[in-house]
Amino acid sequence: MFLTNRDIVDLQSFRHDLHRHPEVSGEEAETARRVVEVLRPLAPAKILTDLGGHGVAAVFNGSASGPTMLFRAELDALPIEEKSEADHRSTVPGKGHLCGHDGHSTILLALATGLSRNPPSSGRVVLLWQPAEEDGSGAAAVLADPRFAEIRPDFAYSLHNMPGLAFGTAALKSGPVNCASRGMSTAPRAA
Numbered sequence: 001m002f003l004t005n006r007d008i009v010d011l012q013s014f015r016h017d018l019h020r021h022p023e024v025s026g027e028e029a030e031t032a033r034r035v036v037e038v039l040r041p042l043a044p045a046k047i048l049t050d051l052g053g054h055g056v057a058a059v060f061n062g063s064a065s066g067p068t069m070l071f072r073a074e075l076d077a078l079p080i081e082e083k084s085e086a087d088h089r090s091t092v093p094g095k096g097h098l099c100g101h102d103g104h105s106t107i108l109l110a111l112a113t114g115l116s117r118n119p120p121s122s123g124r125v126v127l128l129w130q131p132a133e134e135d136g137s138g139a140a141a142v143l144a145d146p147r148f149a150e151i152r153p154d155f156a157y158s159l160h161n162m163p164g165l166a167f168g169t170a171a172l173k174s175g176p177v178n179c180a181s182r183g184m185s186t187a188p189r190a191a
Helices: 005-020 029-042 101-117 138-144 146-150
Strands: 046-051 055-061 064-074 122-130 155-158
Touching: 005 029, 005 101, 029 046, 029 055, 029 101, 046 146, 055 101, 055 138, 064 101, 101 122, 122 138, 138 146
Parallel strands: 064 122, 064 155
Antiparallel strands: 046 055, 055 122
C-alpha cells in the first residue's frame, strides 16, 4: 500500500472537515478550495479550478506518451438535515454529506497522494472533483467548459462507496451502478 499511517490520519481528518462543512450543488466554492489546498503540495503537473462551476482537476503526467485516464468524484452535499451524533457531523443546518461524496473526494485525494509518489510511467492520470452531481447539472457543465479539452480522457472511471462491503475489497459491475437519483432541486415545482 502506498499510504502511510500518517496519510490515513490526514485523509480521515480531511474527510471529517469536508463532512462538517457541506455545500450543495452550485455552492461548492469552499469545498473546492479545500481540495486545492491539499492538492498543491502533491505537485500535480496542472491543477484546473472552476471547471464547469466549482470543479477541480489535477493532472499527473507520465514520462512517456500514452492514454489519459480520468477518475471522478463529487464535491456536493445534499439539502438534507444530518441527524448524526458523530463528532464530525454537519455544522450547516439543512445540509449534509449523506451520500458519501466527502468520502469519494477523500479517496481521490488518496489516489493523488499515491500518484505524487509514483507517477504513471506513461500517459496521464486526471483526477476530477465534479461539482453539482446531485442536481444533475455538473457533468454537463464540466463537459461544456472549453478547458475540458485540456483533460479530455481516453478512459473515465468513477466509484461509489458501498456500506457493508468488507474492508479492503472492491466490487465491479459493468454498466450503471447506484444510479437511483434523477437529480434534486430545492426550487419549488410549478403547479
